[in-house]
Amino acid sequence: MSLSLTDITLTYPDGDTRLTALDQVSLEVPRGTLTAVVGPSGSGKSSLLAVAATLITPDSGSVTIDGQTTTGLSRGELAELRRHRIGIVFQQPNLLPSLTAAEQLQVMAHIDGRQPRAAQTRARELLDAVGLADQAGRRPHQLSGGQRQRVNIARALMNDPTLLVVDEPTSALDHERGAAVIDLITRLTHERATATVLVTHDRTHLTAVDRITEVHDGRLRPPTTTR
């Protein structure tokens, strides 16, 4: 299993008490499958993703990524785990304005100390995989919203992650482009064998994902298989 969340409870300070954002949540995501987590605003979706991506440590429960349990790891070790094993696609692409699409990807490899030539080849291959082979030299302002989101997705795959964590990737897109982005993430999940968790409040795009699970008031319902 590439991602295992077991009995996760997460609370936030709330005045004199604490608010329970995740309540005994368990989720298993095998490699090569995409699980969509749906639920209303405030139900705990972003908290779930942040725990899965090791950005927040839960109050209790365990997170295992690619067989490695994260409990007890130092901040540095968690950062390393994220760099090598986890790809994160945030809601807003957050691309650097002065860099071309290819350079946005190459920066990731540079941070990781990889060879520039190998990074160039991988960036080109990934831009091709997301349908942007001919846009590699464009800067963010020369790309459409959907194209920027595709660069964002390609960038998250640069380090060949086991776990891909995707937060509301369609929120800035119209229906057609949103559906195309979800289909792309599903295809890449299958082709590149990532364990993908995708959060959305919009179910209409989820026709081809592998599993859908609902979160309500911090509690997760068992996943349903769509195929």
Ligand SMILES: Nc1ncnc2c1ncn2[C@@H]1O[C@H](COP(=O)(O)OP(=O)(O)OP(=O)(O)O)[C@@H](O)[C@H]1O
């Ligand atoms: N940093 C924080 N401090 C205190 N409470 C928080 C914090 N972050 C989230 N919460 C609360 O935890 C609960 C779950 O929030 P979360 O952001 O995970 O929900 P969500 O389903 O992602 O919502 P949305 O769809 O609106 O982004 C909410 O009640 C929220 O108000």
